Amino acid sequence: MNAELGPVEVYDLRPIREIVFQKLREAIIDGRIKKGEHLVESIVATKMSVSRTPVREALRQLEIEGLILNIPRKGAIVQGITKEDALDIYDLREVLEGLMARLACRNITEADINRLKGIIELMEEAINNENYDEFLVLHGEYNTIILNSSKNKRLQSTLKNLYEYLTGLRSISLFTKDRRMVALEEHKEIVYALEKKDEDHVETLTRMHIRKAKKAFLSNLE
Template sequence: MSNQTEYAYKYIRERILDGTFKPTQKLIESQLSELISVSRNTVKKALLKLEQENLVKIENNKGATIKSFTLEEVKNYLEIREALEGLIARSAAKHITDAEVDALEQLLLRMGDFLKQNQFDEYSKLNKEFHSIIYKASRNIQATEMVNMIKTQLMRFQFRTLLIPGRNESSFNEHQMIFTTLKNHDSEKAEEAIKQHISNVRTTIENNYQYLL
C-alpha cells in the first residue's frame, strides 16, 4: 500500500470508528478525494481496504456505504468475542509475568483516576492497553487477531457504553476482578471474570442500542 493510500485509509477509518462518518452514510469518492487531497484512485484503493475489514460495503454502480450492524449482529459478534476472550484469559493466567501484572496494576490506578475525573476518552484508551497486555500474556496470537477484528467492528459502540449511567463504575470493577484473577494465576476464575465482563457489555448494548447508534 502506497503512503498516500495508507494515509487515506487511516483518515477514513478513524472517522468511521470515532463516529464522524455515520453508519449507512455514503462515501463519495470525489468528495473524499478533495477532502483528503489525494486522487480518486487512491480513495478507491483505501475504500477497498476498508471493505476487507467489514467497515465499508461497496456495491457496483452504488459506491461505498459505511457498514451498519443490526442489534442481532452486534450480539453475535460479542458472543464470539466472549468465547475467545475466555480462552485468552485462561491462557494469560498461566503465562502472565510479574512485569505484566505490575503493568496491569499501574493501568488500573490510572483508569480509576480518569474515571473520577469523568475523562472517559482517556479511560477508554487505558482500557484498550489493559486488554492488550492480557492478549500478549496469553501467547495465543490467532485468538487475539480474531478478537481485535471483532473489536474493530464494534469500536463505535465501545466509548458510548461508558456514557450509560452506572456502566463506567461497573466496567472498572470488572477490570479489577479480571486483574485479581490474573495476579493469582487462577485460569478458571480469569476466564469466568472476562466472560462476565463481555457479557455485561453485550447486555448494556442490548438495553441501550437505540441510544448508541
C-alpha cells in the same frame, strides 16, 4: 462527505491503497463519516491527494468488511456498524477474550500484574473524577497488557483488528457511571484470578464480563 480525511502523508511508506483504506475505515468506525453518506471516488481521491485507483481498491475492501454497500447507479453508501454487527462482535469477544485471559494466566509476569493493579487504581480515580476519556484510555491499556501476555500472535492480531470497532460500542456499554463501577470490580476480580494463576476462573470471569458489557450495550440502546 464532511469528514476531514486530509491528504496522505508523504512520509508514510505503506502502500497508498492501504493508507486510504485505513483512513476511511477509521472515519466510518468512529462516526466521522456517517451511515448513509455516499463515498464518491473522485471526491475521496481529491481530499486525500491520491489517484482514484487506490480509492477504488479501498472501497472494495470496505465492502468486503460490510462497512459500505455498493448500489448500482448510486455508488458506495456507508453502512457503518449496525446493531447486528455489534452483537456479533460481542459474541466473538466473549470467546476470544476468554481464550486471551486463559493464555495470559500462563504467561503473565508479576511486573505486569502490578501494572494492572496500578491501572485499576487510576481507573477508579477517573471514575470518581468523572473523567470518562481518561477511563477509556486506561481501559485500553488494561486490555493491551493482558492481550500481550497471551503470547499468541494470531490471537493478538485478530483481537486488535476487532478492537478497532470498539470505540463507539464502549461509549455505549460504559455510558453510565454505575456500569463503569461494576466493570471496574470485574477487572479487579480478573486480575486477582490472573495473579492466582487460576486459568478456568479467569476465563469464566472474562466471558461473564463481556456478556455483561453486551447486556449494558443493549440496555443503553433502548
